Amino acid sequence: MPAPRTLLLTGAAGGLGTLMRSLLPAYGYTLRLFDVRPVEDEPDAITADLADKEALREAVRGVDAVLHLAGISLEAPFEKILKANIEGTYNLYEAARHEGVPRIVFASSNHAVGYTAAPQGAVPLDPGALIPVGTPRRPDTFYGLSKSFGEDLAQLYWDRHGLETVSVRIGSCFPEPTSVRMLSLWLSPADGARLFHASLTAEEVGHTVVYGSSANTRLWWDLSSARALGYEPRDDSEPYAAELIAAQGEMDSANPAHSHLGGHFVNDPPIWPY
Numbered sequence: 557m558p559a560p561r562t563l564l565l566t567g568a569a570g571g572l573g574t575l576m577r578s579l580l581p582a583y584g585y586t587l588r589l590f591d592v593r594p595v596e597d598e599p600d601a602i603t604a605d606l607a608d609k610e611a612l613r614e615a616v617r618g619v620d621a622v623l624h625l626a627g628i629s630l631e632a633p634f635e636k637i638l639k640a641n642i643e644g645t646y647n648l649y650e651a652a653r654h655e656g657v658p659r660i661v662f663a664s665s666n667h668a669v670g671y672t673a674a675p676q677g678a679v680p681l682d683p684g685a686l687i688p689v690g691t692p693r694r695p696d697t698f699y700g701l702s703k704s705f706g707e708d709l710a711q712l713y714w715d716r717h718g719l720e721t722v723s724v725r726i727g728s729c730f731p732e733p734t735s736v737r738m739l740s741l742w743l744s745p746a747d748g749a750r751l752f753h754a755s756l757t758a759e760e761v762g763h764t765v766v767y768g769s770s771a772n773t774r775l776w777w778d779l780s781s782a783r784a785l786g787y788e789p790r791d792d793s794e795p796y797a798a799e800l801i802a803a804q805g806e807m808d809s810a811n812p813a814h815s816h817l818g819g820h821f822v823n824d825p826p827i828w829p830y
């Protein structure tokens with residue numbers, strides 16, 4: 557697939573959207589921005605809800621691809637998740653199908669498989685001990701369930717309509733890791749941009765699921781499907797390890813929030829504030 561030039565970035569006002577607004581233009585993208593909240597210093601951004609089907613049709617018209625980050629990014633009451641993440645993602649796919657957009661990169665999450673056991677063993681883990689991308693989905697929250705739905709929706713739109721998707725099960729994409737768990741899941745913003753670019757430009761992806769993290773020494777999951785797209789991570793959370801472990805202690809496998817991939821989402825999920 558030739559490098560898409562005009563990219564619709566949904567969720568542009570959010571944390572990851574803000575990081576990608578600054579990083580993706582260097583890869584040659586012209587960004588069209590979409591969010592239910594105004595995007596600071598971006599008067600041309602489209603301020604609309606994913607529930608607004610007409611706004612979505614207009615937003616996707618003429619773009620080469622969509623990076624779909626918009627939605628509730630933490631746990632919330634089911635009705636809210638249903639509206640924003642489940643119906644909202646369906647509305648986006650319908651708009652893209654009608655307007656002939658060939659590819660979507662979908663921000664899935666580790667929480668689609670959050671009840672998967674976190675691998676134990678000496679660091680770095682044996683490649684055979686890493687969580688494979690084909691592991692059964694085990695959402696840890698309604699939020700994780702909505703990401704599971706998004707992946708299935710993506711599969712349906714590929715099989716039925718030929719609309720391609722890369723579903724990126726993002727670990728933790730923040731400027732720095734802030735917990736011992738994040739040492740395993742951290743996706744540096746620069747590697748995030750590399751991974752999204754690879755997902756937008758690789759040939760013939762159909763519907764591909766990848767894990768999204770940097771090349772962390774303490775990696776828990778298998779990055780091979782991401783690498784097959786051309787993703788070459790350059791960062792590693794290890795320089796943050798000593799300080800985080802000194803402050804928070806080592807992971808304790810008797811603690812469910814440490815022994816599952818989804819961390820504290822399995823018993824004390826952070827709640828969406830809006």
Ligand code: NAI
Nearest residue numbers: 567569570571572592605606626627629663665726728729
């Ligand atoms: P965020 O909460 O900072 O940003 C989400 C954005 O979506 C917000 O600006 C919000 O206004 C917008 N939004 C929410 N509902 C909307 C609606 N109905 N219509 C239009 N816009 C709406 O979240 P963040 O961290 O930037 O994450 C972006 C995406 O990546 C989310 O889908 C999240 O689930 C996913 N993700 C993020 C991870 C991370 O480490 N940051 C990890 C795994 C997944």
Ligand code: 15L
Nearest residue numbers: 629630665666667727728818
């Ligand atoms: C996510 O899916 C959330 O959107 C993000 O805010 C983090 O909580 C991340 O997972 C994580 O598991 O660290």
